[in-house]
Amino acid sequence: MADRYLSFTGTAPGRFLTRRLGLPQPAALRRWSVQAPEFEGGVLLLTAGKSELSGLEFPAPSDAPAAILLDATGVRDVEGLAEVHAALHPAVRSVAASGRIIVLGAPLDPADHHQAAVQQALEGFTRSLGKEIGRGRTVNLVRLSDASAAESTLRFLLSPKSAYVSGQVIEVGQAAGEAEVDWELPLAGRTALVTGGARGIGAAVAETLARDGARVVVLDVPGASADAERLAARLGGSALALDITAADAGVRIAQALPDGLDVLVHNAGVTRDRRLVNMPAERWSSVLEVNLASVLRTTDALLDAGALRRGGRIVATASIAGLAGNAGQTNYGASKAGVVGMVRSLAPRALAGHGVTVNAVAPGFIETKMTAAVPLFIREAGRRMNSLAQGGLPADVAETTAWLAHPASGAVNGQVVRVCGQSLLGA
16 A cells, blocks of 8 residues: 655655654655666765774765765774764765665774773664664664675665664674675576565565565465465566465475475464454464564574575564564564574574574565555554654565575575664564
């Protein structure tokens, strides 16, 4: 369903009226397209504290830069935070609409509580700046252990692909020794499986991974096989009709892909909303079975079978409902919080034992057929209660998934990245 309020605020009368009434003024977001895959305007590089990075090169900035990249990795005391203010204060207004501000920080040093305090302060700073900057611009913090491992993350955050990702803290670990990648078709020669891939967000993920060169397997329940087959045919992939909750789902996936799998996207999910006092056991168990139990079983089976090749990627779908909770969704919130727990626990072991990274995306209010059926006032609240004052699109979740699935994203592991326009709900 079209966001008519967003369209209205894009007109001269709409801007005048909403400004006079103090109403949200969302800006149309610049997203990736074939015609305009990159921003124009260049990147303004700034430094606070003693820079500990080298070799970062970006297009020179114009008078209205598309982005500001602030290197604050060397900030180790409160005086260094003053340099953060001094660097950004005169420059922040110059960033173009739908532009980007990225603060580069360092991991918190457990042996230096002063450094840990001020590096943690950068989190509060970036989240706050994201809530006030407006005009469709985003602000994120990237904590770097190894700058040489950050290219895929910086490319993503500095591009139109990250339009609905703001207020996030992303940790980039040590370089994983990836081979050279084709930045135009990074997934060429790789196989990706998307569960619940026939429609909605899953279909957008399948399309985006195929755009990046992957051979996509669209998995969905037998009842959605016609949609799955049509999508797979259009993408040059294949369809797999399978109930992901089946006890042998992992084994059957491995049998269907004897040459192995490079990207596993756990997207299948259901809702059965009702307040706990009115929720029968079936509504509880069906949500936990699809959204969490099947994810755990299938992941374990595929890792145990060696079906995920080294350098593989697992991307699970969580939700801000699992991070912040939501009335009427104790079952859904529990299942999605469980996904977060799985990611954080499994990620280091999967990387060490199998050479596979494990991350999650956590969507907020995304414009789908499901949210279009939400009552008007609840839908409008969901759209406006974020720093960008609008809902996201399935493509926003898909682009974030594609970044996490990227061959050069091996240093991004155990992360839960909200795709929510910096929702006012959750951390």
